[in-house]
Amino acid sequence: MPPVIALPDRAALLLDLDGTLIEFAPTPDAVIIPPDLLVSLQRLRQRLNNAVAVVTGRPIAQVDALLGDAPYAVAGEHGTAIRHHPQAAICPVALPALPKDWAGRAQAAAAAHPGALYEPKAHGFVLHFRRAPEAGPALQAAATEIVAAHPDFMLMPANMAWEVKPRAADKGEAVRALMAQPPFAGRVPVYIGDDVTDEDGIRAAQALGGLGLRMQDAFGSPAAVRAWLAANG
Numbered sequence: 001m002p003p004v005i006a007l008p009d010r011a012a013l014l015l016d017l018d019g020t021l022i023e024f025a026p027t028p029d030a031v032i033i034p035p036d037l038l039v040s041l042q043r044l045r046q047r048l049n050n051a052v053a054v055v056t057g058r059p060i061a062q063v064d065a066l067l068g069d070a071p072y073a074v075a076g077e078h079g080t081a082i083r084h085h086p087q088a089a090i091c092p093v094a095l096p097a098l099p100k101d102w103a104g105r106a107q108a109a110a111a112a113h114p115g116a117l118y119e120p121k122a123h124g125f126v127l128h129f130r131r132a133p134e135a136g137p138a139l140q141a142a143a144t145e146i147v148a149a150h151p152d153f154m155l156m157p158a159n160m161a162w163e164v165k166p167r168a169a170d171k172g173e174a175v176r177a178l179m180a181q182p183p184f185a186g187r188v189p190v191y192i193g194d195d196v197t198d199e200d201g202i203r204a205a206q207a208l209g210g211l212g213l214r215m216q217d218a219f220g221s222p223a224a225v226r227a228w229l230a231a232n233g
Ligand SMILES: [Mg+2]
Pocket: 016, 017, 018, 019, 020, 193, 194, 195
C-alpha cells in the first residue's frame, strides 16, 4: 500500500485527467467519467475556495464535455491554453503555427497501420497506437522525421502514443500560470499526474513549495486517486 498523503492546509489541486483521475480507454473519446469523481471535485472546490484545476493534454473543449464545470480552472494541450475560471476566456499561449503539410503526413503515417489513430490538435498532433502496439516504433520514426526540420516543435512519448507539440508549452508553465492568479495564488500546489508530460508539472509544484505526486507511486491507480479525493472532499 502506498503511504497515505495528507492534503496540506490551504491546498490547491492541480490534476492530470487521463491515467490519473480516470482509466485509459481504447480511444481517447471512449473514456468513462465516474459520477463520484464529479461530486468529489465539486466538494473540493467548496473546501478549497475553488482552487481545483485539471491540467491535461486534451483540448479544453474536450475537458468541458467530459467534466462540465467540476474543475474551476482548466489548462489544456499541455499548457498551450489556460482558462483561469469557468466564465473566463481561454488564454492562448503564443505558439508557432503547425506547418501545413504535417497533418497530411501524420495522417498517412497512422493510416499505414490498422488500429493506429491520428488525432489533430490546434498546435500539434498525436499518433495513438494503443490498438496497434506493434506500430509504435514505426510511428515514432515517422513522427521523428516530421518534426526533425522544425526546432520549435518536439516529439513526446505519451501513453501508447507519440505526441508532437510546441516546445514552448509544458505542464510546468501551466502550473506556474495557474498558481499566479486567484483562487490558486497563495495556496500550496498539489500536482498529481501519471505521464512523462506530468514531470514538468510535478517539478513546478515542488519548486513552489508544494507536493508533486506521481500517481503510480503515491496512489497506485486512478481509482485510489478518486478514493483519496472523495475522502478529502
Ligand atoms: Mg495522464
